[in-house]
Each structure stands twice: as structure tokens, then as C-alpha cells.
């Protein structure tokens with residue numbers, strides 16, 4: 001089937017060429033996109049499990065493209081309920097021939113049929129078992145067990161994927177009650193949240209979106225802005241701002257000016273176009289490296305440090321994060337995060353606040369960075385810190401620390 005060829009091609013771009021899933025999927029034809037997106041993200045989210053199954057059946061590690069075909073087959077067998085197992089095998093064998101891998105048809109057939117007959121024996125070792133069951137890299141599971149203990153680690157890694165989006169009203173134009181009434185009149189189902197609602201995205205919402213009446217923003221990202229306690233007249237510096245989600249929301253919470261920085265021009269452009277769609281005011285966009293101090297920027301009442309991070313807190317919706325981030329990346333990320341936070345300190349007024357945040361669940365990028373900073377800077381207080389773990393109900397893994405410069 002042509003969809004299987006698209007799934008195969010997209011997975012080749014991701015596994016072989018190192019592309020991110022959303023980029024690779026952009027080239028898939030519209031009429032096949034829903035099927036291909038589900039299959040590709042489904043396979044990515046089960047990648048560790050699928051690799052384990054392959055390694056426990058095949059004598060030696062298959063080459064990349066064969067491994068991709070096997071992952072597709074195993075995924076179709078386990079997760080495509082409408083497709084009988086043997087039809088799934090036939091489809092993959094057919095796909096193998098069409099992509100020039102006809103010579104390994106027998107091998108693919110044998111591995112998939114063995115899986116159908118024998119299933120999977122999970123590892124006895126607790127960390128390995130959690131890794132395979134939850135499809136999380138083993139090195140990361142070991143870190144989580146150390147940090148959270150086995151029970152909590154198992155719980156949050158095992159939560160089901162949350163498929164709804166969180167939308168919020170543009171506070172410049174209306175409020176959440178107006179939004180609920182409009183959704184009611186459009187017969188759109190939603191679940192209320194503190195500051196917006198959870199919804200299954202549909203084409204019906206494009207009108208509201210294009211007019212800047214709504215936007216997609218997670219509850220944790222909104223909480224990060226709300227914990228800044230911005231007030232009218234304040235100057236805010238957003239050091240790592242693109243695509244502008246927090247800066248734009250901050251500018252709706254109070255009448256403020258926000259200097260929005262990012263170190264890549266195409267990302268700075270994203271902030272500008274987002275601010276334009278949301279009809280924001282008080283937003284200034286600047287190409288600027290957050291590790292470098294600019295005395296000419298002056299002092300600020302609030303400094304947002306939404307630093308680049310591993311992103312493991314949102315791996316549920318972006319499962320290719322596990323392919324792209326290695327254990328060795330954590331220490332280099334932590335070094336940059338610490339430099340950004342220490343640079344942020346140079347911009348804050350007395351009594352002013354730094355909001356340090358990440359969308360990761362790893363202590364090295366969160367508490368360790370903030371604790372190290374406070375230890376070396378006794379003219380700053382830690383006002384609060386909150387660590388969110390994915391709950392399967394719309395909350396992602398996220399960390400927010402509020403740090404205040406003593407008056």
C-alpha cells in the first residue's frame with residue numbers, strides 16, 4: 001500500500017538521516033498524512049520496546065532499513081487493531097520488495113511470525129523492565145530511578161499519551177468564558193481548565209486561530225508566566241524567547257514591555273509573526289545570545305530564562321527526543337543553562353525576579369542549576385520551585401523556579 005511506503009520513507013528520514021519527525025512528515029501527501037503521522041509517531045513512541053523485541057528474536061542486529069521494516073511490522077501487529085496479524089506481515093513483506101529489500105523478505109517474514117507465535121519476554125532487571133515496558137532509554141530510566149525512586153518513575157513513565165491540545169483565549173480580545181460560549185455555539189466539545197480548555201484540534205478552530213482569538217499553550221507554560229507576577233509598567237527580558245509563547249502571554253497579563261531574545265534569526269522571526277497574529281503590543285524582538293551580557297539593554301523587573309533543555313518532559317508528544325538526546329548531552333546542556341542563569345542575574349533590578357524554567361524532568365537541568373546559582377549568589381533568594389511530572393491528563397514534565405534579587 002502506498003501509505004506503507006510513506007511510513008517507510010519518513011522513518012528512513014528520521015532514523016537514517018537524523019531529521020525531526022515533524023519535518024520529515026511535512027513531505028507526506030495530504031491524503032495519507034493522518035495514517036502516516038499516527039504510524040510514524042506510534043513507532044517512535046515504542047522505539048525502545050521494538051528494538052528490544054528485534055534484538056531478542058534476530059540473531060544479529062539488522063541493518064537500519066531492515067530494522068525500520070521490522071519496526072513497522074511489529075507496530076502494525078500490536079497496535080493496528082483493524083489489521084489481522086498475518087495481513088500485517090504480508091503488507092510489510094510487500095513493502096520490503098517495493099523498497100528494494102526483496103532479498104530479506106524471508107528474514108522479515110520469519111521474525112514477524114516468530115513474534116506473533118511467541119510474543120515478548122520482558123527483562124527481569126527492574127530498570128531494564130521499565131525501560132522496555134515504557135519505551136524509555138535505559139540510561140534515562142536509571143537516572144529517574146535515582147532521582148524519583150522506582151515507584152514514581154514507573155508511574156509517570158507509564159502514563160498514557162494525552163492527545164488533546166490546550167488552548168487559551170487571547171486576553172487582549174476576550175476571556176475564557178467568552179471562549180467557552182463560542183465553542184458551545186460551534187458545538188465543539190472541550191474540557192475546561194484554569195485558564196483555557198482542552199480540546200481535540202479540528203479545522204473548525206482555524207477561524208478563531210487565524211484571527212488571533214485563541215492560541216495553543218500548555219497549562220505549565222502558562223503557569224510559568226503567571227508565577228512571574230508581572231505588573232503594569234514593568235520591563236521584562238525574555239532571554240530564550242522563540243517562538244514567543246511565554247512572551248506573548250506575559251504581555252496579555254499586564255501592560256508591560258518585553259524584550260524578546262533568541263540566538264537564531266529564523267527563531268526571532270517566529271516571535272515577531274506570533275506577536276503579530278496575537279495582536280500583541282510592547283514586544284521587541286532581538287537576535288541575541290543569552291550567554292552574553294549586553295550592558296546597553298539596561299535593567300529589568302523580570303527576566304525569563306526558559307532555557308534550551310533536553311525536553312524529556314514532553315517526550316510523550318515528541319518521542320523523537322529520545323533519538324536525538326544522548327546521556328552525554330546533559331552535561332553540556334547544564335553548562336549552557338547555568339551560564340544563561342548567571343547572565344540573567346546581571347539584568348535584574350533589586351527586588352526583581354528571574355523565572356528559570358525547563359520542559360524536562362531531570363534534576364541536573366533543574367534543581368542542580370538553581371541550587372548551584374543560589375549557593376554562589378547570596379544576594380538572591382529562591383522564592384519557589386515546582387517540579388511537574390507528566391500526569392496523562394494534560395500536564396507535561398516541567399520545572400519552574402522563581403528567584404528574587406534581594407532589595
Ligand SMILES: C[S@@+](CC[C@H](N)C(=O)[O-])C[C@H]1O[C@@H](n2cnc3c(N)ncnc32)[C@H](O)[C@@H]1O
Nearest residue numbers: 240241242243244245246262263289290306308
Ligand atoms: C524552550 S525554547 C523557548 C520557548 C519560549 N520561551 C516560548 O515560550 O515559546 C528555548 C529557546 O532558546 C533558544 N536558545 C538556545 N540557546 C540560546 C542562546 N544561547 N541564547 C538565546 N537563545 C537560545 C532556542 O533557539 C529556543 O528558541
